[in-house]
Amino acid sequence: MSLFIYNSLIRTKEKFEPLRPGMVSIYVCGPTVYGHAHLGHAKSYVSFDVVVRWLRHSGYHVKYVQNITDVGHLTDDADEGEDKISKQARLEKTDPMEISQFYTRSFYEDMDHLNVLRPNIAPAATAHIPEQIALVERLIANGHAYEVNGNVYFSVHSFPGYGKLSGRTDQEALQSGVRVETRSDKRHPSDFALWKKAEEGHLMQWNSPWSIGYPGWHLECSAMSMKYLGETIDIHGGGMENKFPHHDCEIAQSESVTGQPYVRYWMHNNMVTVNGVKMGKSLKNSVNLKDLFKETDPLVIRFFILQSHYRSQLDYSEAAIKASTTGLEKLRETRRRLAEQKTGSALFDPEPFIRRFTDAMDDDFNTPVAIAVLFDLSKAINAALDSSEGISEESRDNTLAFLHSSATEILGILNQNEQSTGRDSIETGKKLDGIMEVLLELRAEARENKDFALSDKIRDRLSAVGIEIKDTKEGVSWSNKSGT
């Protein structure tokens, strides 16, 4: 089976074939950096992280571009209101550059915790003003855009397919639903801004042929995606809420300039809800990642996200997170046990699981099913380890290799170095081993003397600092829970 991707543009799954064999160009809408990242960002970037990892695993050379929006994104509708970055700068009594730098760093910090790989190129909108201006000049030259009083607008009537991604193709009908008539220089209310003249006191402004001003929000993605990935890209990803107007505008302005298809496969991830209702800043229920990480292992968050499909809504609740914590621990435990238990004679073939895992991922990145396969594998491994023959060394190594590839490299839910039960460095690990050896020896003596008060004290005190003791058939073992 080969890879199938759900293409939002045609609303169906289709076989993935990149423009150039063996190469994949992918552009994902990045964050507007005016606040700390929340769970919604996590869902989006974890989802596309797995897309990129799976494409690479499938043998493609992937060029992944994800922008940083640091200008042009306004607080109200597409073309009115204050710039988000400027507004935050005003609130924090500093300047826009500091805001965007600060929150960009914060964003990557959170993504690193979630084990999200960095994009190959992370272009900032403010660093690509000349490219954006050039695009506007071409649009004016070929009649798709017009200038009024220093503002430049894209004429949606000049692009027949406008709105095809979101299904909003009838511009006249759409106007019937408009609540407030805004005064504007636009020829048609659906036209959107490519360049805006800076009002008095606007902090971010650049010279252009039309006015001293700033670019419209939609423009940056077209300009930067074309610059780094070419006129037609394979995959463009983003949140569903950006289908309209953002992505429809991107299509219109890009294809009007190049005459070429802008994107071959559109991918849109769904939203996060909190206890069943939409998560939003205005609703004051958005889940800040930094706060979440205080209570919850970031990899549990990642696992939680991947347990649902990227095109499904994901409902956040404490109960759901708790369930994920326990579930992920089960997978960790299985790998630990497989790596540490003595090898035996029986053969164990991971091949059927590999095939099922691959089929799931090839079916539009179906991570919930892929994870279910890992749980089935876990059950099978445990059964084999429980049997008297155990698992042969070769079988164990093959199975561990698959676990490493699937859970660590592709899904990114298990740490690289967890096989040593989370000890952070070799040196302190050795010391800890020695200390634990002494403690377990003392405890064993106490138990032999039926001094259970002492043996339980050792167990409980260790448990309090995150070290768990297990009395099993094979003897006593311990694991460092806090280190995972």
Next chain:
RNA sequence: GGCGAAGUGGCCGAGUGGUUAGGCAGAGGUCUGCAAAACCUUGUACAGCGGUUCAAAUCCGCUCUUCGCCUCCA
């Protein structure tokens, strides 16, 4: 009002015209000095009403409900 998605067992969450999703919780069991952990076993659910079909939770229609977008949002 327009565009779109969805309603699955206590909870989360896949899938699908006829075969067990999976996880968590619950119940029973193995192990143990007792525990904990771990492991094993266990659930026959798909909003309602019609229709198509040998067969539908899965397709079609209607109804009800929820959610997203149409205004910034990943």
